[in-house]
Amino acid sequence: MKxxxxxxxxxxxxxxxxxxxxxxxxxxxVETAVVPTAVLxxxxxxxxxxxxxxxxxxxxxxxxxxxxxxxxxxIYTGYLGSxxxxxxxxxxxxxxxxxxxxxxxxxxxxDNGKLYTGFNQEFADEMAKLCNLADIVVPxxxxxxxxxxxxxxxxxxxxxxxxxxxxLSNLGPNKVVLTGVSFKENELGVMSYDKQTxxxxxxxxxxxxxxYHGTGxxxxxxxxxxxxNEKSLEEALKIAVDYVWETINDTYxxxxxxxxxxxxxxxxxxxxxxxNM
Ligand code: PXL
Numbered sequence: 718m719k720x721x722x723x724x725x726x727x728x729x730x731x732x733x734x735x736x737x738x739x740x741x742x743x744x745x746x747v748e749t750a751v752v753p754t755a756v757l758x759x760x761x762x763x764x765x766x767x768x769x770x771x772x773x774x775x776x777x778x779x780x781x782x783x784x785x786x787x788x789x790x791x792i793y794t795g796y797l798g799s800x801x802x803x804x805x806x807x808x809x810x811x812x813x814x815x816x817x818x819x820x821x822x823x824x825x826x827x828d829n830g831k832l833y834t835g836f837n838q839e840f841a842d843e844m845a846k847l848c849n850l851a852d853i854v855v856p857x858x859x860x861x862x863x864x865x866x867x868x869x870x871x872x873x874x875x876x877x878x879x880x881x882x883x884x885l886s887n888l889g890p891n892k893v894v895l896t897g898v899s900f901k902e903n904e905l906g907v908m909s910y911d912k913q914t915x916x917x918x919x920x921x922x923x924x925x926x927x928x929y930h931g932t933g934x935x936x937x938x939x940x941x942x943x944x945x946n947e948k949s950l951e952e953a954l955k956i957a958v959d960y961v962w963e964t965i966n967d968t969y970x971x972x973x974x975x976x977x978x979x980x981x982x983x984x985x986x987x988x989x990x991x992x993n994m
Contacts, residue, residue, distance in 0.1 A: 719945045720748040720788070722813070723938075724775075724806065725795030725825070727753050728760040732978025733931035734796050734825075738938040744985045745942035745992050750789065752778055752809075755798040761834040762930055762976050770798055775805045783812055790818050793941045794847075795934060796825040798835075803843045810850050819852035819944070822890075823937040827859040828897075829928075830869040838863065849889035853944075855937050857897045861885055875900055875908075879917060882910035892950060896936060899924065906958050909950060918951050922962040925969050931978040936961050939988065946992055956991050963987050 721742055725734040735751055742749040752775060758767040792813055797803055810820055824844045826836045841863035848854045848864065858881075862869040865884050873881075878898055885893040894909040898919070906921030939960050943953035964979040971980065 718746070718748050719790040720750060721791045721793055721941060721945055722750040722752060722789045723793045723795065723941075724752040724754060724797070724809070725934075726755040726757055726798065728757045728766075730758065731760040731763065731930065731976065732981070733760050733934045737931060737934050737978075737981060738793070738795065740985070741935060741938040741981065741988070742942045744989055745939070745946060747790075747942055747945050750787070754796065754802055760930065760976075768798070772799065772802050772805065775802065775809065779809050779812055788815065788818070789813055790945050791821050791941055792818065793821040793823070793937070795823045795937065797844075800840055800843045803840075803847050806847060807850065814850075820850055821937075821941045821944070822848055822851040822854045823933065824848060824854060824856050824860045824864065825933065826863060828857055828933070830859055830862075832859075832863065845888055848885075851890040853892040853894070853950075854885060854888070854890045855894040855896060855940065856885065857933060858895060861895060864888065873898070873900075878908050879910070882908065882917070886910055886912045894940070894950075894954065896933060907954055909954060911950065918954065920951075920954050920958050922958055925962070925965050927965065927969050927975070929965060929968055929973075929975045929979045932961050932965065935964060935979065935981050943992060948992075956988075959991065960984060960988050 723738045727735045739749050756769045827833050845864040882893050891912045898908045899905045904921040905924040908919045936957050939957040943956045963984040964981040968979040
């Protein structure tokens with residue numbers, strides 16, 4: 718069985734980071750090892766959340782796993798709590814990167830033009846340096862703007878998105894995916910760039926006019942799961958966008974509050990069908 722290690726926080730309520738990565742990757746038939754970076758009572762969109770930093774455990778977990786000769790088909794990072802953790806991961810990558818696996822970074826930092834509580838430009842700059850070690854990075858437009866020191870805009874032309882993708886690939890990774898891309902009012906999706914083949918790829922679905930928290934984490938978890946299942950980047954992107962669309966649609970019908978995330982659980986059978994197609 719393939720094995721992914723995912724490194725991100727546990728937000729105990731709110732359906733993001735580890736509480737979505739674990740069930741989604743497992744449902745895709747891949748073992749999910751975890752390095753929890755922090756424990757929060759909820760994600761940071763709620764007020765008065767608790768935050769326990771788990772940085773000191775990271776090198777200890779790394780050392781033990783090295784002794785046990787544990788290896789991974791992919792190393793997938795999401796929300797990281799501090800610059801110190803970014804530095805620790807550089808070392809973690811060195812220990813566990815092999816010629817056969819790939820490093821997948823979701824540089825979780827912000828959305829809608831703003832950084833989440835607790836992040837600043839310095840963190841974005843350090844995250845950009847961490848991306849140098851990645852094989853694939855999957856920022857949204859906010860995260861890309863901060864990492865590249867570019868102004869965030871509401872609307873982009875195809876040429877501008879291509880430029881952003883190339884600049885992101887110049888940070889280091891061979892494959893880059895931008896999420897939240899839209900060239901028409903009623904469409905939303907992703908655009909990717911593969912530096913080795915010089916290929917761009919777009920995939921859109923009909924836009925549902927709501928924003929739910931945690932969908933970026935669902936997208937990233939599904940994408941890395943599909944890639945480890947040996948789907949091509951294009952096929953994996955279609956599966957991830959379609960699954961996120963299904964979960965948003967299901968939630969929209971129920972009209973839930975956005976901070977509580979999407980009904981990804983009810984669409985797990987859909988995901989399993991897609992991955993086995
Ligand atoms: O969904 C991204 C995310 C992950 N983890 C924590 C967060 C957020 C977004 O706000 O606060 C703790």
